[in-house]
Amino acid sequence: MPDNLAKKPPSLAEVLRDSRWTCDLSDAELARVEAGIFERTIAAGHFACRKGEPVEHWLGVIDGLVKVSSDLDSGKTATLTGVPPGGWFGEGSMLKTDPRKYDAVALRESRIAYMRRETFQWLIDHSIGFNRFLLLQLNERLGQFIGLLESERLLDIDTRVARCLASLFNPVLYPGLGRRLAISQAELGYLAGVSRQRINRALKVLAEAGCLSVEYGGISIHDLDRLRRFGG
DNA sequence: TCATTAAATTGTT
DNA sequence: AACAATTTAATGA
Numbered sequence: 001m002p003d004n005l006a007k008k009p010p011s012l013a014e015v016l017r018d019s020r021w022t023c024d025l026s027d028a029e030l031a032r033v034e035a036g037i038f039e040r041t042i043a044a045g046h047f048a049c050r051k052g053e054p055v056e057h058w059l060g061v062i063d064g065l066v067k068v069s070s071d072l073d074s075g076k077t078a079t080l081t082g083v084p085p086g087g088w089f090g091e092g093s094m095l096k097t098d099p100r101k102y103d104a105v106a107l108r109e110s111r112i113a114y115m116r117r118e119t120f121q122w123l124i125d126h127s128i129g130f131n132r133f134l135l136l137q138l139n140e141r142l143g144q145f146i147g148l149l150e151s152e153r154l155l156d157i158d159t160r161v162a163r164c165l166a167s168l169f170n171p172v173l174y175p176g177l178g179r180r181l182a183i184s185q186a187e188l189g190y191l192a193g194v195s196r197q198r199i200n201r202a203l204k205v206l207a208e209a210g211c212l213s214v215e216y217g218g219i220s221i222h223d224l225d226r227l228r229r230f231g232g
Numbered sequence: 233t234c235a236t237t238a239a240a241t242t243g244t245t
Numbered sequence: 246a247a248c249a250a251t252t253t254a255a256t257g258a
Binding site: 233234235236237238239240241242243244245 | 246247248249250251252253254255256257258
C-alpha cells in the first residue's frame with residue numbers, strides 16, 4: 001500500500017466503463033455513446049450548467065465536485081445536492097422540454113462530461129440497463145430529497161452534516177466512489193449550508209462516534225449505516 | 233533524495 | 246472573521 005493513494009486523473013472512458021448504466025452495452029454501443037459525449041473543464045466557482053438555459057446535455061462528474069443548487073429570487077441559494085466523481089445528474093431536465101431549473105456549480109476545478117440529447121434519447125430507446133438506471137436514480141434522489149426536508153428543519157447540525165455526507169456516499173447514485181472522498185471542510189460547508197468551523201466540530205463528533213475519520217483534504221467513511229442513522 | 237518555499241487546509245478562538 | 250499550525254506540492258540543488 002505504498003503509493004496506491006497517488007492520484008490518477010480518471011479518463012472519460014474509465015468513468016463510462018465504471019458507470020452502472022453502461023453494463024449491458026456492447027463495445028460498439030459503448031463507443032457510440034462515448035462519441036456522443038464531450039468533456040469540459042470547469043474552473044472553481046464556475047457553472048457546469050445554468051438555470052434557464054435550454055437543456056441539451058446530461059451531465060456527469062469525471063473529476064472534481066459539483067454543487068446542484070437553486071437560486072431563489074430572494075437572492076438566497078438552496079443547495080439541493082452535491083455530486084462527487086462518478087455521479088450523473090440532470091436526467092430530470094432531459095426528460096422534459098422546459099428550460100433547466102437548477103444551477104450546477106463546480107466547488108473546485110472539475111472535469112464534466114456532457115452527453116448530447118440524441119445520445120441520451122438513443123440510450124432510452126435501446127438500452128434496458130440505462131432505463132433501469134434512470135428509474136433507480138430518480139427513485140433514490142426522491143428519497144434523498146424527502147430526507148432533506150426533515151434535515152432542514154428538524155435536525156441538529158451534526159446530524160445534518162452526517163446526512164449530507166451519507167448522501168455523497170450513496171452507493172446507488174455514486175457506485176464507483178470508494179470509501180474515501182477528497183473534499184475539504186470548506187467545500188462540505190457549502191454543501192451542508194453551515195460554516196466551515198461548524199463542519200470541523202461536526203466531523204469531530206462523527207469521528208468520535210466511529211462513523212468516519214478526518215484526513216487532510218478529505219474524509220474516509222468507516223460505517224455508512226451508522227452515519228445514515230446518526231442522531232435519528 | 234533532500235531542503236526550501238508557497239499554497240491549501242485544518243484547528244481554534 | 247482572524248490567526249497559527251499542519252500538510253501537501255512544487256522547486257531546485
